[in-house]
């Protein structure tokens with residue numbers, strides 16, 4: 462593990478990682494996170510289903526990548542460990558797969574040992590870092606991953622926390638520019654395209670909790686893949702990305718899923 466320091470867990474305001482943990486039924490959250498979670502639940506009664514739907518996409522995409530020859534994964538915005546974690550899925554297919562996890566939330570660092578459980582040293586690593594500082598992340602990731610070989614860059618449910626002012630598209634371009642041909646970009650992203658009123662209220666609710674959401678349209682999400690070859694079926698609703706590779710999440714088909722997912726390949 463790199464970047465270890467004194468834990469600095471701020472329980473005075475909600476955090477995205479801990480609120481998402483609450484949606485998933487985890488125990489690594491605080492009353493402020495639950496409060497935001499419950500406000501979201503009042504707005505969108507399916508929010509817990511949607512979190513599981515997102516997680517299920519990560520499972521399918523990781524399996525697809527491992528089955529299609531990817532041996533290295535860089536997962537930024539990894540989140541609080543929730544089994545199965547990305548390395549467990551990848552290493553079930555490719556036991557020697559290398560995985561670097563990264564998150565900017567100190568609570569993820571606090572639980573990083575669980576993320577690394579069951580893997581030989583040096584194969585799975587955790588790096589504390591912020592996607593807005595790609596140079597530091599890539600420097601640390603290079604110690605585990607071979608950047609001469611393809612890497613899957615996983616930004617699952619991360620970029621709606623990164624604004625245009627922070628340069629979300631440029632950051633992704635910068636990260637992908639350091640990876641060789643054959644690398645992949647994997648992302649899922651919340652959108653206001655399907656439920657604009659709920660999305661507006663959700664954005665205001667997060668904002669009141671001190672978290673800025675950057676919901677993006679289909680075109681804006683597609684722009685992350687501008688210089689990449691999209692894997693079929695392209696930018697799709699999260700549940701429509703290779704549903705045959707996993708089991709449906711109970712309740713996922715009851716209503717619209719307001720998020721996109723896609724995988725693209727660097728040529």
Ligand SMILES: C[S@@+](CC[C@H](N)C(=O)[O-])C[C@H]1O[C@@H](n2cnc3c(N)ncnc32)[C@H](O)[C@@H]1O
Pocket residue numbers: 477478481515516519537538539540541563564565566569590591592593616617618619622623
């Ligand atoms: C909704 S969770 C997604 C977790 C996991 N990727 C998944 O999809 O199951 C978003 C994660 O992104 C992290 N995050 C938010 N902004 C970040 C940033 N600027 N740099 C790194 N991680 C960030 C949060 O701490 C949180 O763990």
